[in-house]
Amino acid sequence: MARRLRNGPMSFPLSQSPEADGSAALPTNWRCGSFSLSLDRVRIMGVLNVTPDSFSDAGRFVQLNAALLHARQMIDDGADIIDIGGESTRPGATPISPEIEMQRVLPVLRALKGARVPISVDTSQPALMRAALEEGASIINDVRGFRATQALEAVRDTQCGLVVMHMQGEPATMQRQPAYDDVIAEVSSWLARRCDELAAAGISRERMAVDPGFGFGKSHKHNRQLLGNLERLSSVGQPLLVGVSRKSTLGEITGKPTEQRLSASLAAALIAVEAGARIVRVHDVGATRDAIAVWEAVQAERRPAPR
């Protein structure tokens, strides 16, 4: 059975979705290793950054403990997925070695083994992908869309979920001059083509979610255009994941620094969910869970106007 999305700003519950309106059939589940996440609810991916400043043993221990506490708190707050990231992909960030990235991520991943939610690793490094999958990660979230040599091979013969994200350029330079004729059309066709390529390589579509990559080689205007027209990404035919939490585009709109972007992040998350996003990647899990609970409760009561 497939969930259908209307090709417009509103979406209705399954049973009332019109069929002949160009809507795309979307998967009802996302296969992530031994998990199958049902997408009849909006899923929250909680961000766990492990990009420490200190490399002393004491620093590492403190860092590891803090990371674990934060992960547990996010799970208690209603996170459906924890996404561990050890590479800073902020605009202008310099790349780090795979070894350092592994040293940051793997201890946290090991300590989270047996968690009741799937663990995702945010990486583009094939060596870390392989190690993470051996350590029990259920999802690989690759902001480069599995384009590195050997990245596709690292995930192909496993059952892990894949987040296939669009990025124009590389973090070091991506914000210098992002350019598109039609950002939605280009991101959408790139994601569709990339999923086709991954499927042709033998990766089941059940495992793929797609992400337009807010802030990754996009101007503020491109980000606003993407967020305002996200429903067009339903044509890709894969579950849509959106990460806009605390991003600079929200700072540009509100004039607020990162730590004061909660309200803006909630607003953006709801816009994304209304447009069909099924997974939201956020820093503030509890607040996002509440905002989405309101949306879901109202969604269940939506009806087309009587004739």
Ligand code: 7PJ
């Ligand atoms: C994203 C990500 C995103 C996915 C980051 C930040 C920057 N992965 N990793 N989507 N952003 N899939 O969180 O501000 O938007 S790192």
